[in-house]
Amino acid sequence: MQENLVILGGGESGVGAALLGKKQGFRVFLSDRGSLKEEYRTKLTQNGIEFEEGTHSEERILNADLVVKSPGIPKKAPLIEELKNRHVPIISEIEFASRYTTAKIIAITGSNGKTTTATLMHHILTQEGLNVGLGGNIGKSFAEMVVNDEYEYYVLEISSFQLDDVISFKPYIAILLNITPDHLDQYDYKLELYAQSKFKITENQNHEDYFVYNYDDNGIADLIKEINTKAKKIPFSMSTHVNDGSYADDENVTLNFPEKVELPISEFALRGKHNVSNSMAAATAANILKIRKDTIKRSLFDFTAVEHRLESVLKVGGIEFINDSKATNVNAAYYALESMKNPTVWIVGGTDKGNDYSELMPLVKKKVKAIVCLGVDNSKILDAFEGVVDNIIETNTMQDAVRSAYMFGRKGDTVLLSPACASFDLFKNYEDRGNQFKKEVKNL
Structure with missing residues (x-):
């Protein structure tokens, strides 16, 4: 029946x-x-x-x-x-589809950086000539790809909500990037419940599988002692020399398992400390899959950033315009500001999600020369940064925001759209906001 x-x-x-x-x-x-x-x-x-x-x-x-x-x-x-x-x-659809494929699965989760890491991972495997699909929380439905059954590998970006409803899902390589507060309204406002959900990515793995995790993340460090994963644990770190995983110093990322590979950070296509961490996670998984060293290097050096995520748009009058519209929370904006090397005009604002801007204060004092607010209600941003930055103005159209930012900028400066807020007050979604930004920059 x-x-x-x-x-x-x-x-x-x-x-x-x-x-x-x-x-x-x-x-x-x-x-x-x-x-x-x-x-x-x-x-x-x-x-x-x-x-x-x-x-x-x-x-x-x-x-x-x-x-x-x-x-x-x-x-x-x-x-x-x-x-x-x-x-x-x-x-979940992830669980359902996984029951009908024998392909090798590389599954990536975390609060920030999932899309970038999954897209980079897919790029590395494609450059190696492997037959690989990209899906989950990004791109095509995993289940629909399994219908056509044409891939030998799947790279899947997976959210905590998708992991909540898995039973037997078992990736060959599971990557856990970080755990910071997000979606807590769905987890009784308890970070530990949200964190436990992320760890479901490894619960069905066995000793033939690999769990690649961020050694520097306190939330992961606490829980990894409690969980009973049978997978081989491979850490990656920005601060600690780990012999059984990967680590970064000021100049290189060093992969130690299973082969030693050195990657010069100055050549990486993705900018910013957080992206060195994301690149290291993807390279670690690629090394486990025995991807050739030259392919890993070339892929990290020529990768094009994910659209709307620290995406370099254009230089106008010597001022670089960067689209980071996907930064819809304070944590993501923090990473963007941290990666800025030149004096920055920051376009910020939108629908506030209960934001606390205090953690951005040291970066704003150090790097931001002017703030352009773009939103219906900018009062929280004005309260937070008035008196901290000399120039701060309000706008409510993208055209005004881009033109005002251009006026504040000088040759060698950067204009950064990194809103730290949702987009729904003035735009359909973050893609619409980013596309309007790019259009107005090209119209300057």
Whole structure:
């Protein structure tokens, strides 16, 4: 008898899971309380998959044998609670897809740097000529790629929400970049619950697998003593000489396992201390996979930064414009400011997420010559930095923000868009904000 597979959420991952479910012989029903994008609606219809939008038919959903849940649906939603009461297994698309592939999986999680590290990892493996897919929280649905079954390797960016719903997911290499407070509203405002969720990336690994982790991160250091991972633990560090992993000094990144490789940091395409750490994590995994030294070096040197993440746009009148629109929290803006080498005009602001700007104060005093606020309500930023920076003004359009920043700049300066806030007050999303920035820079 066919099992009933219910997919909750009709975005990229949900539709991918529906297609894979159909291929594997499930009776598939997809339900989304919102409305589906036209391309997803077409895909489902063409593949003869039943779906509904604008509602959840509870009776039909509660009759499921297995539920694949979108990471965006809160764990405490009443429908999810009721499914749990009925002991219906609830899994993520990552878990579901992993059950139907024998490909090697490199899975990357962390509070910051996931997208950059996953994209760089994919770039290294592609340069080596390997057959590799990039998915998870980035790019294509992992499940849909498994439907077509054409890859020997998968690089997956994975969020804590996706890890919450894994049962047997077992990557060959798991990478944990860092743990800083994020999404705590979904974890009873307890950092340790959020951290435990991240550690689920390694819980099913065995002694043939590898767990690459940030040796410098206090949250990871505390929990790694408690967890019982069977994987080979490979640390990477920006401050400590680790013999069984990788480490950086002022000049080089040194990979020690399984082969010794030295990589000159001055040649890295990605700028900033945090990106040296991200590059080291990817290179460590590549070394474990026995990627040739020349490929690792070339890939780190010629990699193009992820769009909207410390993306160099253009030099106008000797002033460099950098788009870091993806910096939607204070921690991400901290990394961006830390990486600035020249006097900086900082464009900041948007929808505040309860930000505390005090941790940015030393960097602002040292590096920022002017602040251009870009938001509907800039009062918190003005309160934090008035009197700290000589020039601080308010704008509420990207055109005004870019032109004002240009006026403050001099040859050799940098204009940095790193908002530390969400974008929804003036823009559709951070991509829209970054694209408008690039357009206005080109119009100068």
